[in-house]
Amino acid sequence: MNDGSSLTTPPGLLPAGLMDLLPPQAEREAALIEALMEGFARYGYERVKPPLLEFEEGLLGGSGAAVAEQTFRLMDPVSQRMMGLRADTTPQVARIAATRLGQQTRPLRLCYAGQVLRVRGSELAPSRQLAQAGVELIGGAAPEADAEVALVAAEALARVGVTGITLDVTLPRMAQALLDAAGIEDALAQRLIRALDRKDAAAVTALAEGAGPVALLLPRLLAAAGPAGPALAVLRDAELPEAARAIAENAARIIEAIAARAPGLRITLDPVEFRGFRYHVGVAFTIFGPGQSGELAKGGRYLSANDEPATGMTLYPDAVLRAAPPAPPRPRCFLPLGTPAAAGAALREQGFATVAALAAEDAPGALRCTHVWDGANPVPLVQKG
Structure with missing residues (x-):
């Protein structure tokens, strides 16, 4: 009887979610990443190169805690301390800014490119090893900083031939700000959050009825999702509590700054969308490619390793390659x-x-x-x- 101990892994078999990138795709990806990095450098973003592995407490501190469940861990045979393989590069850049570059004048403009590894893929994106290329602007709290990283990412995409993109702006703290102001009990608040997450307008309306006028803003803002202009008008006209009003006004300034510099860019706004990394504290961005090419980039406002204001955008070269026109092969x-x-x-x-x-x-x-x-x-x- 075979107990399985003699079974061998067939040559070339890789773990689920991992793959080899072969010619000419590997060369295309490398050339694309360098083109994106050149686009970042044109705006003064300087390249950093964090390591693949770090000690667990450093890697998962601050904003890194948001990706702790997606982080592979292993024991360092040299120090006998636990280490983690990065699942996202942004927390590492935040650490570099707070420590190695802590004395440099703000704002810092940093960029990076490299691979990340995650414990699990998703149904839509099953790959567990991903390429990233991104920008981080650290130490700038003005709305113009958020606008800049969105515009730099959009221009970098244009440089590699990706046009017809849509910038989707979300306000991850808006729904919670409204729930807090409404004073809703925790059980009902959790049901409302689940309904908002599912975009179930009927359930949101039913749950909000009887919970006060502030709660009734939730179905109204859920229905406002769409082109940024009309969505901002709904926010301006709504009787928002103070904390929510500050979020809305900040978003309006950012969107206006983007539209002024890129009038042809399609911008949408979803006021009560809160998906994504939990470390976002202001506006969050997603760039969608034309047609069915999906998400090309994500980013937004967060607090750096020492609670310093920061904002950034991460591009996904594998998705960008699908949206970019094929480059002519080298003869x-x-x-x-x-x-x-x-x-x-x-x-x-x-x-x-x-x-x-x-x-x-x-x-x-x-x-x-x-x-x-x-x-x-x-x-x-x-x-x-």
Whole structure:
């Protein structure tokens, strides 16, 4: 009887949610990330490179606590202390800003690119290893700071050919501010939160009735979700309590600043949406791509490692690749045996990848070449079929 102890993992089998990225997709992703990073650098964002692993208490402190359940943990054989593999890069950048760059003049503009690993994927995004590229503006509390990170992300996407995006603005603290002001008992408040999370307008209305005028604002604001202009008008006209009014006015200033600099950008507003990382304390952003390309970026306002005001945006290169127009592949020129080194160098200067024959039986077609050097020029290969 086989108890399973002799079973071996087939070569090439990877854990669920992990995958190899092969040519030419791996090269496309790398080129895309560098193009995004160049877009960030144009606005003064300087690159940092945090480690993949950190001690658990540092990685999961502050805003990192929001991703604790998604963090892989392991024992460091050197220090005998627990470490975590990052599930999100933003808390690491916040730590760097508060410690290594704690004495630098604010606001800090930092950017990053790298991989993160999560314990679980989702139904829509089952991958557990993700590429990220993002910007963090730390030490700036003005609405213009939030507007800047949204605009920098939108322009970076435009630079890689992604147009027709939509910037969705949400107010993660608005629903709770209204519930607190209404003085609703905890059991009813939790039922309202669940109904809001499901976007169940009928349930929200039914639960809010009899809970006072402030609670009745919830179904009204739920119905206001849509283009930013009309949604802001609903917020302006509503009799909001003081804390909720401050949230609405801050959102209005941010959206106005974005619209002034990018009048063609589609902006939507959902006043009572609160999904996403729990560390967001002001507006939160999601950038949706055209058609069915889904979420390209997420971000928003949070408190840095030492309660410093901060805001940022994380882009997801795998999703951006699906939305971006395919880049033309680099042409590959086959160099027969005996081709002078100078000829190959000249071709590489022209943008070709050169594939040198190593043996007489090497064939350009089998090596996926698009051209062959005839002794004077790169000649396109005729594709069969």
